[in-house]
Every structure is written in structure tokens, then in C-alpha cells.
Amino acid sequence: MNSFTSEQTPVHASPAALRALIESRRAVRRFTAEVIPDEVIRDCLEMAVLAPNSCNLQPWSFQVVRDPALLKQLHPVCMSQNAAQAPLIIAVLARPDTWAQACKDIVTYWPEPEVPQRIRSFYAKTAPFQYNQGPLGLLGLFKRQLVRVLALRKPLMRGPNSKAQMRLWAVKSTALAAENLMLAFQSHGYATCPMEGFDEPRLRKVLDIPRQAIPIMLLAAGRQGEKGIYNPRLRFPLEQQVTWL
Numbered sequence: 094m095n096s097f098t099s100e101q102t103p104v105h106a107s108p109a110a111l112r113a114l115i116e117s118r119r120a121v122r123r124f125t126a127e128v129i130p131d132e133v134i135r136d137c138l139e140m141a142v143l144a145p146n147s148c149n150l151q152p153w154s155f156q157v158v159r160d161p162a163l164l165k166q167l168h169p170v171c172m173s174q175n176a177a178q179a180p181l182i183i184a185v186l187a188r189p190d191t192w193a194q195a196c197k198d199i200v201t202y203w204p205e206p207e208v209p210q211r212i213r214s215f216y217a218k219t220a221p222f223q224y225n226q227g228p229l230g231l232l233g234l235f236k237r238q239l240v241r242v243l244a245l246r247k248p249l250m251r252g253p254n255s256k257a258q259m260r261l262w263a264v265k266s267t268a269l270a271a272e273n274l275m276l277a278f279q280s281h282g283y284a285t286c287p288m289e290g291f292d293e294p295r296l297r298k299v300l301d302i303p304r305q306a307i308p309i310m311l312l313a314a315g316r317q318g319e320k321g322i323y324n325p326r327l328r329f330p331l332e333q334q335v336t337w338l
């Protein structure tokens with residue numbers, strides 16, 4: 094596993110190389126039967142989890158489906174869409190429920206011999222206060238009111254202070270990991286298709302997904318098949334979407 098520390102010299106990929114990688118990724122709907130080696134999948138997952146994420150609590154998990162029998166079950170769950178016939182499907186799960194364990198894991202896995210006091214204090218006090226919503230979200234309700242009053246005096250972060258905000262909180266970071274994952278496969282010469290076209294209750298059953306985990310997308314991956322790309326690339330003009338201030 095990669096263990097970058099603050100001492101390491103940053104590596105800059107050339108803009109041209111990064112653009113080439115990003116431009117080469119397309120949503121691919123047809124794959125060959127070629128199996129992706131586990132070492133490649135692992136390498137891609139390692140790159141996925143290098144994504145920036147909120148407070149480094151890494152609120153995600155992944156279910157790597159390679160078993161042909163399980164893949165066969167997933168196809169109808171994905172409404173029998175072509176992309177779901179890939180030799181690999183990774184369920185990308187947002188985890189609003191893992192922050193408490195993650196606060197402990199930060200200290201356990203700290204990459205230096207001594208865990209700085211500010212880190213211990215942040216993950217023992219600040220982060221738990223921020224992310225704990227209490228039973229029935231009641232603590233979140235209290236925090237919402239508290240923050241509303243305190244923020245009259247100075248700017249304050251207003252959330253996440255509810256179960257719904259916690260779900261959004263986890264989804265943001267997990268989506269970044271999903272994009273890393275797609276680009277990582279692309280860099281290895283494999284194509285991907287993110288899919289939200291699935292029946293969630295059935296998916297939960299087939300993959301035995303933990304109740305609080307949110308399957309944000311299924312990532313189909315494999316070697317691009319014939320006529321794997323359906324349409325030419327289309328993006329709206331930047332001017333329509335960007336405001337320069």
C-alpha cells in the first residue's frame with residue numbers, strides 16, 4: 094500500500110498525460126469475457142482509496158464481484174442492461190456508518206511512530222462531535238439549533254447534523270473514489286461503466302449489503318468489446334456551466 098508522507102516530493106503528472114487518460118475514459122456497455130487479474134483490481138482499488146475524502150475518515154467500501162454465478166444474478170438486478178454482463182462488477186458503497194471506527198483506525202494506522210496530540214484530540218473529540226447524530230438523530234437536531242445560535246457571531250460549518258446529511262457526506266467522498274477507480278482501470282487498459290440502473294432492494298439481497306451502506310453505483314469493468322461505446326462524446330459548452338468571478 095502506498096504510504097506517502099509529508100516529507101515526500103510531490104510528483105506532477107503532465108497535463109497532457111492526465112488529459113489523455115481522462116479523455117480516453119468512456120462509459121463502455123459491451124465487454125469481452127477476458128477476466129481482469131486480481132493484482133490489477135487491487136492496484137486500482139489502492140488508487141481509488143487515495144481519493145480526497147472528508148476528514149480522512151474514508152467513508153466507503155467496495156464489494157468486488159468476480160464469481161460468475163454471482164455476476165449472473167446481478168445481470169437481472171441491473172435490469173439486464175448490457176454493461177452488467179462485464180466480467181467484473183464492483184459495488185461502490187458509501188458508508189455513513191463507519192466514522193466511529195475510522196476515528197479509532199486513524200490512530201491505529203497513523204504512519205509515524207508518534208501520533209501527534211492534535212490528531213488524537215481531533216479524532217477523539219472534534220470528529221465524534223461532528224458526526225455523531227445520536228439515537229433517532231436527536232443529537233443532530235440539538236446540534237442544528239446550537240450551530241444556528243453560535244453562527245450568529247461567526248461563520249460555522251452547519252453540518253452534517255442529520256442522518257440525511259450524513260448520507261450526503263459519505264456519498265461525496267465515495268463518488269471521488271469511484272472516479273479514481275474508473276481512471277485507474279483506464280490506465281491499465283480496461284474500460285468501465287458506472288451504473289445506477291439497478292434495483293436497490295434486490296441488489297442489497299444478492300450482495301448482502303450492510304443496512305446502512307449506500308450503493309452509490311455499480312462499476313462494470315473489463316476489456317472493451319465490439320461496439321462497446323454507443324454514442325459520440327457530448328458535453329455542454331463550458332460557458333453554460335462555469336461562472337468566473
Ligand SMILES: Cc1cc2nc3c(=O)[nH]c(=O)nc-3n(C[C@H](O)[C@H](O)[C@H](O)COP(=O)(O)O)c2cc1C
Pocket residue numbers: 118119120121122174176286287288289290291310326327
Ligand atoms: C452515477 C452514474 C450512473 C450511471 N448509470 C448508468 C447506467 O445504469 N447504465 C449505463 O449504461 N450508463 C450509466 N452511466 C454512464 C453515463 O450514461 C455516461 O457516463 C454519460 O452518458 C457520459 O458518457 P461518458 O461517460 O462516455 O463520457 C452512469 C453514469 C453515472 C456517473
